[in-house]
Amino acid sequence: MANTETLFQDAVELLKQLITTQSFSREEVQTADIIDAFLKARGIPTNRKMNNIWAYNQHFDAAKPTILLNSHHDTVKPNTGYTRNPFEPTVEDGKLYGLGSNDAGGSLISLISTFLYFYNKPNLKYNLCLATTAEEEISGINGLESIIPELGKLDFGIVGEPTLMQLAIAEKGLMVLDCTTYGKSGHAAREEGDNAIYKAMSDIEWFRTYKFPKESEIFGPIKMSVTIINAGSQHNVVPATCTFTVDVRVTDAYRNEEVLELIKQHVSCEVKARSIRLKPSSIDKNHPIVQSGLKLGRTTYGSPTTSDQSLLDIPSLKIGPGDSARSHSSDEFIYVDEIREGIELYIKLLEEIV
CATH class of the missing domain: 3.30.70.360 (Alpha-Beta Plaits)
Known part of the structure; x- marks a missing residue:
């Protein structure tokens, strides 16, 4: 649909727009509107349930297996340590500052860009299902969990969270x-x-x-x-x-x-x-998507933090630009180059198998 440089530029602008728009958990209506409009402006039909937006590649074939590309657009509330306006996206010294920039805005826009890259390509071995979801930060029932029954059969997933683009192959x-x-x-x-x-x-x-x-x-x-x-x-x-x-x-x-x-x-x-719904998750080291990451020089590890992976009953890999250590921190930021790398690596990761 577009070259990677155009995808990157559009992604950064989208992230700035999302940062500007308050999207605390359960209050993501406006960011859902923004993502919906962004996809529709590029000719992509979307589906919506509450504040969750999802779409499929143009040449979707029910006979083929499907890969889920998922990340969230809700944020926590800014803590009292902020010295910057959390809703003002500013770039300084290669860093894009703003609430949700790192967790998980960088992963979200990089996965959207990756979906756009593959959207109209014919003869893929896999279908792609992009799901941008709500309420991840509170493990809410009206986020990813609420739309899983409507997404159709999924074979494995990539969950976008800040991992420095390393391969989180298990999560507690x-x-x-x-x-x-x-x-x-x-x-x-x-x-x-x-x-x-x-x-x-x-x-x-x-x-x-x-x-x-x-x-x-x-x-x-x-x-x-x-x-x-x-x-x-x-x-x-x-x-x-x-x-x-x-x-x-x-x-x-x-x-x-x-x-x-x-x-x-x-x-x-x-x-x-209180609940048994936040399940441990893992994916076999020999799974094609993990092997693809290893060929790209990525390393595997187990993630101590929970994400929407815990709601999936399919093998899933957690990977994304940014650093988990920056999540929920004061003056949250992501390096702009991390976004560029994220898009490029997501594409290479999938090119090996699709």
Whole structure:
């Protein structure tokens, strides 16, 4: 559709427009409008559900496998450390400043540019489905998850997040557990009651020390951390209940459901998972898209941060321009050259296989 230099120039202008437009999670109507208009101006039919926009390559063939190209256009709120206007895109010393420039604006516009590059090419081995989605920063239900049933059969995905264009071939899942231990209240001065705090202590110690039988080749063991505890109402009453919260970072060695079941078998407290939808994800090192990246001199690693990968039930690779360390930071920025490199590498990554 266009040469890479034109794609790059248009991408930077699009990112500046997105930075100018507030798009906190659940408030992405205007950035969805901008992306929709950007694609339609280039003759691309789009689909929309709430603040999610998606499109397919011109020569889509249902008989062929489909690659998902996904990134998000929502942002967190700027923190109090900003010294610049977070909604004013400025370029200084090769850096494009602005909220969402790094997470995940650079990846988003680079994937859009890559989609444009392949859009009208005939005889591709794969279809391409571009999905620009909302609510990633809050793992919301009205983002990618809400449109997956409508995207059709997907064979694997590229999820755009800042990884310095290295290959994140696995990502930890997340479960937050609310645990309750039940005892019996009584007067603290007498031998009355059954102290729920004491009962909770053995379970908390189990969470601190337990090692799951299987370990991830990439991440090692699952990590469980007790992060909140509440019990008691006054000094002279033995507490009847003790509640505590456990943060569980699940690796690709297990499914969330398996980990939850194992935990319930080992502890005496009541365990309720707030959600099991943020799944660990991985893609085989021998997968063609990973092999393509390795040929380009990229390296593989496991990502400790969660993204929309956690909502996908297909193999997926997380890769994008920018640096995860800059995400959610004050005076967020991305190097303009990182965007250029991102577009070029995404294209080369796919050219090897499509």
